């Protein structure tokens with residue numbers, strides 16, 4: 001059973017005004033994003049239906065949370081830290097290099113839909129600066145070679 | 159000092175239930191159920207375990223003040239949102255020892271007689287969060303979580319909430335709004351969340367590092383815990399050292415270990431031929447300390463006396479190739495972006511500070527900019543709705559004092575004395 005179905009089953013047992021319906025809004029957004037890649041307008045409506053919130057209330061949260069995407073992103077989203085410890089260890093140059101080597105600018109999607117690159121706040125990997133995160137996998141310290149190998153893996157798949 | 163919290167941590171292969179029990183895991187449950195809730199709280203207070211989330215408030219006092227007759231249901235929130243630059247201790251706890259966290263939450267919930275607990279995990283730690291959910295299922299299946307735990311009559315449900323980004327979700331009251339599915343801006347200080355918190359019920363929030371100390375305190379006693387510290391500190395502390403050091407890392411050491419030991423003995427010191435410019439002792443939202451403070455014990459009171467905050471104990475080191483103006487700009491951009499936008503001094507003030515700093519860094523600063531920056535910091539901090547903005551201006555205010563001549567040179571010469579690019583020059 002997918003996370004979304006699990007969630008729907010759980011919410012179906014709750015009376016309409018139960019506070020835990022609203023409390024499920026973040027898991028609901030995450031479940032739909034996992035299935036569809038990002039939260040499109042239809043997904044926002046569906047989250048609203050599931051949780052009893054208005055579409056505007058869902059939109060407020062979807063655009064507040066940095067890990068919820070309201071526009072298409074690549075199958076892999078590479079988060080590159082731009083906070084202090086990484087910036088002190090080549091993080092800013094890494095961001096530029098990733099754009100150059102991947103051929104995609106920050107926030108865009110590669111033509112084949114494989115990859116998006118986004119700057120991120122501190123990833124809790126300051127002991128591995130400059131650090132990055134993709135598909136839940138911690139990366140760092142990311143030097144030129146590690147970056148090249150990573151991009152080859154992420155972009156060279158299909 | 160023998161490892162306590164990190165003894166069985168293994169991020170590559172965290173211990174499953176049986177293996178964890180094999181090394182003594184979950185033994186503190188029996189100790190807790192024998193000791194009864196009030197006695198647990200007394201022991202924790204006697205141990206002088208201070209909050210590892212940054213404020214250093216005594217855990218035992220916090221639990222005692224919640225009161226035994228607080229309205230039911232009561233909630234416990236384990237704060238694992240860790241997003242303070244320079245801080246990675248909670249990540250090591252999560253990825254390396256999920257069962258140690260679950261054991262701690264059970265004991266804390268029992269002490270507080272709270273039958274529902276939430277572990278709030280930042281979205282970027284999703285993989286660790288999934289490991290925690292797997293461990294929780296194991297614990298539930300073994301009857302360690304659920305109804306009538308170990309025949310004690312105590313019931314507990316634990317929910318793991320995976321968040322979706324944004325630093326402000328680590329602020330206690332904002333975190334409660336996030337759990338309720340509301341916009342995660344902080345709440346007004348009154349009523350306190352310990353009285354009216356999650357869904358209007360009494361709610362206790364503790365950082366995960368704070369909580370994982372409690373089982374060890376129950377098993378070994380308050381005196382054992384106090385004696386782990388040095389220079390007046392109590393217990394062991396997960397220190398992080400990063401920035402311009404050769405071997406950045408996490409070090410579990412006696413609370414009260416000095417900055418000199420942490421930076422030079424454990425983190426390998428600076429690069430060849432470099433000298434220390436300064437360091438942030440407790441993550442981004444603390445004031446700079448200088449080489450003269452190297453022998454200050456990294457504990458709450460001594461660091462406060464030296465003019466900064468221990469905060470998370472995540473030390474960020476700057477050396478003599480680091481431009482303090484570029485550091486201040488990096489930090490202010492972080493804070494301006496992470497403002498929740500709820501109140502004007504922070505939402506509009508921090509971007510303004512970043513804009514002025516960017517001009518100075520780019521060699522377009524004006525002579526009166528320094529007074530303007532200081533004036534803005536003085537106005538923003540007391541007017542803002544939560545502690546985020548005061549934390550945001552703290553490194554800037556101290557940078558303007560500690561590294562005045564660097565700013566003056568940027569303005570006078572129109573370029574960075576280190577010859578660094580105007581912004582990336584870190």
Ligand SMILES: Cc1cc2nc3c(=O)[nH]c(=O)nc-3n(C[C@H](O)[C@H](O)[C@H](O)COP(=O)(O)O)c2cc1C
Nearest residue numbers: 209210211237239240328329330364365368545546
């Ligand atoms: C802006 C801001 C961010 C915070 N982020 C965290 C955090 O990520 N983790 C945490 O445990 N506490 C964080 N805190 C502190 C919490 O509000 C709370 O005081 C703490 O979790 C209480 O636990 P403790 O007493 O065990 O330290 C933050 C506070 C502020 C003002």
Ligand code: SF4
Nearest residue numbers: 498499500501504544
């Ligand atoms: S100080 Fe900043 S983070 Fe705190 S409520 Fe105001 S805008 Fe939000």
Ligand code: FES
Nearest residue numbers: 081086122123125
């Ligand atoms: S500053 Fe980059 S991971 Fe912490």
